[in-house]
Amino acid sequence: MQILDQHFEIFIPASSIQQRIKDLGVQINKDYRGKNPIFLSILNGAFIFAADLIREIHIPSEISFIKLKSYKRMESGGKIRELLGLEHDIFNRNIVIVEDIVDTGKTLNHILEEFKELGARSIEILTLLHKKEANRYPIDLRYVGFEIPDKFVVGYGLDYEGQGRNLKDIYKVISVA
Numbered sequence: 001m002q003i004l005d006q007h008f009e010i011f012i013p014a015s016s017i018q019q020r021i022k023d024l025g026v027q028i029n030k031d032y033r034g035k036n037p038i039f040l041s042i043l044n045g046a047f048i049f050a051a052d053l054i055r056e057i058h059i060p061s062e063i064s065f066i067k068l069k070s071y072k073r074m075e076s077g078g079k080i081r082e083l084l085g086l087e088h089d090i091f092n093r094n095i096v097i098v099e100d101i102v103d104t105g106k107t108l109n110h111i112l113e114e115f116k117e118l119g120a121r122s123i124e125i126l127t128l129l130h131k132k133e134a135n136r137y138p139i140d141l142r143y144v145g146f147e148i149p150d151k152f153v154v155g156y157g158l159d160y161e162g163q164g165r166n167l168k169d170i171y172k173v174i175s176v177a
């Protein structure tokens with residue numbers, strides 16, 4: 001499969017993604033019973049994951065979307081912009097941050113610092129994908145869908161140069177030697 005100048009191969013099929021989301025839902029329903037959590041999903045990448053996840057949540061909860069950065073081509077760690085769209089009062093609330101992928105951890109590190117100042121009761125992180133080898137910032141990830149190698153991925157909300165978010169499966173780049 002080709003997007004612009006890059007070739008990709010299938011990596012995590014849609015059926016595996018959906019199964020894993022069901023499992024995560026079971027766990028969150030259990031952990032957050034009686035806690036009325038707010039799921040804060042980070043746009044753009046996490047929008048499809050958040051939409052599927054929230055339909056596996058059967059306890060009282062809220063969801064909201066925040067936005068903060070752009071991702072330059074295939075490198076992480078570009079310039080981080082300000083946090084946009086946080087309309088909820090998160091004081092004394094149980095927050096679950098819903099991310100598509102944690103790479104270096106820079107994005108989350110930035111968000112967590114801002115949230116601590118806003119007085120949330122608890123903040124946990126739920127990410128669909130985690131690139132363990134690339135984690136440069138020490139962050140406690142409470143829920144991880146899949147641990148993946150340090151390869152660029154697209155699909156299921158994740159883009160390459162704006163393309164590929166609509167793909168149902170997750171693909172990884174085929175590196176040319």
Ligand code: 5GP
Pocket residue numbers: 045071076077099100101102103104105106107108151152153154158159160
């Ligand atoms: P971090 O700040 O943890 O280095 O990077 C996290 C952000 O970088 C993610 O929210 C995502 O936007 C982007 N990112 C990191 N790795 C990938 C990848 O393999 N594919 C895509 N499409 N985006 C990535």
